[in-house]
Amino acid sequence: MDSLSSFSHPKRKPRWLLVKWLLIGVLILITVLLINTYRFTAPETVTRHKPTETNIHPLATYSVTDEEAVAITERLSKAIQFPTVSVRNHPEANKEAFAGFTQFLEQSYPQVFQSLSLTRINEHGLLFHWQGSNPSLKPVLFLSHSDVVPVPESQRSQWTYPPFAGVIDQGFIHGRGALDDKASLMGWLEALNTALTANLQPARSIYFAFGQDEEVGGQYGAISIAKHLADQGITFEFILDEGSYITEGMVPNIKERVALIGPGEKGYLSLKLTAKSDAGHSSKPPKLTTAGRIAKAVANIQANPFPVDLTYTATFVKGLGDEAPFVQRMVMANRWLFEPIADYVIPAIPELQATMRTTIAPTMLQGSDVDNVLPGLSSAIINFRILPGDSIQKVIDRTRTLIDDPEVTIEIYGNASEPSRISSTESSGYQILAQSIRETLNDDTIKIAPMIMIGATDARHYEHLTEQSYRFIGLTLTKETVNGFHGVNEKIGVESYLESIRFYQRLLSKL
Structure with a gap:
């Protein structure tokens, strides 16, 4: 028995050493994860100050009377009544x-049309130019459609x-x-009209470009x-375009409002x-009809989502700072470890999930017109929203590989655009936007986070004209109202609309 013990004892020692080093490795890993997580907070780059009589134009603190608010609301209601599809x-x-x-618009804002130079592009596109007092400063451009x-x-x-x-009911403008x-377009005109009445003279020139076909690619509007x-x-x-907004009750575990600025799309x-x-x-x-062949192709594509890339989701979570849930911060601060399991730890919020990868959305299917005839031609349209890092060609190549069927042809449908450049959150434009938001809301602590736009905007057509391109409309949206984008019962709160106009006024006063 003693001899057996002496033989077995040396074999146990390496096992305990292995366990010991494994425990040390786990402790080191946990320490690294925790340090990275607690350091995962966006640096404060926005200069905060309380506006005073000496450093801000009276326009920035202009408030409307109840009678003026009704008139402003009714003008948006009237704008909705034109079915500009x-x-x-x-x-x-x-x-x-x-x-x-x-x-x-000409009848509602005569001072704007008379005071600013106007160039009409393809009849319905409007380009306004407000001359600044300092020609050495580069102009800015505000977009709507x-x-x-x-x-x-x-x-x-x-x-x-x-x-x-355009019904106005229970504090909302419907349509x-x-x-x-149109809330953005009309909001800009309302703010501009007030600025002209208040005799504001901007230092830098300001352009306003209102396109007429953003929803179908912008060929005759923004591109022209x-x-x-x-x-x-x-x-x-x-440049500032539509897109991101102020959320209320939409970011998990954060009850307060969060302002999202889109630095790219x-x-x-x-x-x-x-x-x-x-x-x-x-x-x-036959063994496989054209409809079945297309269905198989679509199923193969959807069954293989694009890889996760947390780069842009991480910048959003980082902007939330300590308000973000600890697990999310830990995942984003240690992407090198957690990216493969991101789908399991990031909330299943469509807007958030869409910032993680190139998305796949089959939207149109066509086969036979009747149920007892084999279709001679079947087709499907699949819409992709491409994350920066991917490209149109990468999506096409991946789609062709996944389908793996020479009998299925692939072609681009409609207009296509590459992912935009991502603008800096430390630039002058971002700083002005962030400060205008804080001062409009009179909230020096509101979280302002960059979030890549998952939808397309006209801004992508102007990217070659600037290094700074942002997307933000100044409206506060809830889970209920945000579903109105391209959906049923689109509406905007009256108070939210008036607040967005105050944001535009504040922004104009800083230029």
Whole structure:
């Protein structure tokens, strides 16, 4: 027995050493994770101060009377009543509605149309120029668009009020375009009108570009306006477009409002998949019909999501600082370890999940027109929103590999755009926006976080004219109202709309 013990004892020692070093390794790993997590806070770069009589124009603190607020609200209501629906490749579509809307703007804001120089681009695109007092300063550019998406007949019965009635009820302005994007366009005009009345003279020149076909790619609006500006050699200190907003009750575990500024946006691509064969009677089908071939292709693509990239989600969580849940901060601060399991630890919020990868969304399917005829041609449209780091060509190549079927052809459907450049959060433009938000809300502690735009905006067409391009509309949205974007019962709160105008006024006063 003693001899056996002497033999076995040396074998136990290496095991205990291994356990010891494993425990030390785990402790070191935990220490590194915790240190990284507690250091994961965005540096404060915005100069905070209380505005005083000597450093801010009276416009910045201008408040409207109850009577003026009613008039402002009614003007947005009237704007919604023009069904300015854009149609891809049909610039003349709904021409009367666009013409009526422009005439309404001229009648509602005569001082703006008389005081600023106006260039009309392809009839319905409007480019205003407000000359600054200091020509050595680079101008800024503010963007909005007048067109809206259609309301399908199948959805109209689901609306509480007719989508183009502009009904004002229970503190909300209802209708298509209330959020996207007439509240922004009208808000800018309201702020600009007040600025002119208050005799504001900006130091730098300010341009306002209102496109008429943002929802279908911007060919006749933003793209043409951007070309016009480029031909004149005009570049900008920064650009601000629609997009991000102030959230209320939408960020997990944060009850207070959070202001999101979009420093860039994902790319846009739709691919059309097509399969062809001879049409025939459904009683004698081939092994795989064209409809089945397309269905298989779509299923293969959806079953293989793009890899996770937490770079841009991390900048958002970092901006939240200590308000973000500890687990999320730990994941983002240690992406090298947790990125492979991000899908399991990040909340299943569509907007947040969409910042993590290039997304895949089959949106249109077509086969036979009747149920007992084999389709000679079947097709599907898949929309991709491309995360920076991926590209149009990468998406096409990946799609072709996943389908792995030479009988399915792939082509780009409609307009496509690469992901935008990501603008700095330490730039002058971002600082001005952040400070304007804090002062408008009179809240020096509100969290302001950069969040990449998951939707497409006109800003991408102007990217070559500036190093700083941001997306923010100044509206406060809740889980209820945010679903109105391109959805049913689009609406905006009256108080939120008035607050966004105050933000625009504050911003104008700083230029």
